[in-house]
Amino acid sequence: MINAWVYLVVGVLGIIITVTLIGCLLTIIAIWTRPVLRKLVNVPLASLSCADILFTIFGPALWIPVFLHPGWEPPGALCWFQGYLNPVLWGVSVSHMMCIALQRYFMVCTNSTRLTSKRVLFSMLFLTWLVSIIAYLPLHVVEEVKLDPKFKRCSLGAIPNILGKFIPMFITIIIPYITALVCYISIYNHVRKSKKRVKANNALLSSNHLTVKHPHGEGGSVGPSTRTRLSTRLQNTSNNLDAGVWMGDNNCPSSDEEGPKMIDKEPKKPKRNNVAASLDQTGTTDEQHQVGQDKDSSSSDKKQYKNDAKKQDQSKGGLQVTAVAGQAGNKVQEKREIRQENATQNSAAERQLTKMMLTLFAVYTACCMPVTIMVLISSQVPSEAFLVGQVLMALNGALNPIVYGFMNKNIRQGYKHIWSRIISFITPSK
Structure with a gap:
């Protein structure tokens, strides 16, 4: 008999699936259609949204039938595909976090644009998918994939080859996560150390601005x-x-x-003679x-x-x-003032973008790290705790679009524009 706890979990999963699919689709459409969002820096967000959609379809969407019908088992091919795709998409998400963190590190700490070129960016995104696909493929080809009644999903289960299970997880999850963590810690230390220097530079710029501008006359051209x-x-x-x-x-x-x-x-002229x-x-x-x-x-x-x-x-x-x-x-x-204003605006936009990416990494850490630890020690974790971890992992895909819209004005306006177009299409004016 199904208890109330299962229905609660199914209801939460239904809300998470709906929010994830709508939010990720809106993100992809907004980045694809809006010229202001069609930038290289937003390409990893679109790729990450694709990974969240696939994970939601082949992950939480297939958990619900298992929760409602404990005796139901997915078909063999679908079960194998779910068991293989779940860790692959998990590794893809972490690798995306690593790529974004590396971009932010080189942009903020080194002022380098090497990782922002189109060729380098698409190469990195291609490798994030390729490495995860190749890393888990041999293990799922050799080992049997079946439904685990404890975890309510198809997976390799408790296989004797612990090393073979740990190596792909170490390559696709642990190394990218540690790299992203180190990058964000370096960014935080760099910002903290340069904070006083930035304040001093701003004070110097303001003093120079006053010295140049105020001594001028009304025309402002002669000192x-x-x-x-x-x-x-x-x-x-x-x-x-x-x-x-x-x-x-x-x-x-x-x-x-x-x-x-x-x-x-002048005398009058007398008769002419020699003397005269x-x-x-x-x-x-x-x-x-x-x-x-x-x-x-x-x-x-x-x-x-x-x-x-x-x-x-x-x-x-x-x-x-x-x-x-x-x-x-x-x-x-x-011209100098315009350049200073543009530089200030660009730096403010970069800071806002870095905060958004750091927030995404923090959300991922809070949602996915409990499941990562549980998988490493799966034999000692009860099924209820693993179920909560899976729900948190599914919640990560729903929170990402919310973070995009909350911390990026352009993406938020893109959401509103798409919704207004959909509403106007559904309810045409008479």
Whole structure:
């Protein structure tokens, strides 16, 4: 007779199976269809979701008939496939945790992108599946797989070849788990040691930002030293302009005043004789000499004006160069600020992603490690304890999509978008 404990377990398993299948399918569809999620860093999550779906179908879904009908046994091929696929998918899940931990370690601790390239990433994921498939295949081919009444599932059971059972578990479960644990411990120590350094760098950046930005004027392009040079150039320019006007006022009227005086003093021409002719020639010579002087003075005035104009143009050019340099400095400062903002956003996204992956590893540890220990000492574990361990192991697949949606905004929005599309398809607007 089936007691209430069995019905409770079956109900919990039904909820876990439903949540796992829906959540993992939503994760795969969101990563596949949403452009913002179609990144290499999310590929291990999609592959892990595929492993969780397969484990749910061939694991907890086949446990329920055994719990409700104790005398029922799966067909031979299905039993063998279940007994073989369960440890394979178990090893695949742990290996995925190792790949994700290695990626986070090289990204956070070494700033290296070697494990984020498409070729390396897909090679690692391919090996996570291949190694687990090959590791358990010889043992399941040689040994007999049958339904274990104690564990309520098909497995190798208590085989005499303990070493042959331990080696594939050591390769696919223990080594990847220890590697992932070491990576996350290293990441934690690295973050803790660099925390003070990050705070000091942020304080230095903020002080540099204030030093560069606040001394500027309203335009924000000229500093104190530049202002001093600008004021000096403006004073020199005004002095040059004043000097040019002053020199023009003194020189120009002098030539204009001497002209009328020479015309007024010019004697009337008497009858021409030798003496008068000589005097006339002398006066003409003096007049030509005076006109030459006037021409020289006017040419010197023109040269002076040209020099003043050149100086004025040079001062204006200096002002223009200073303004252009200030604008260039503004653009450089804006680019630096944009780069700093992008770097801050990228670092925040990386920290959030690392927290999510660390949470996944913690959830896996809490759900799957009890079963791992029970399998190693299966002869000393009662059936009730092993049943609780199996339920916890099945719960891991249901919690992963919840962690994705809770700690990743893009995945959460992808879930909402898919649900809205499904609801609109089921209930079309009239």
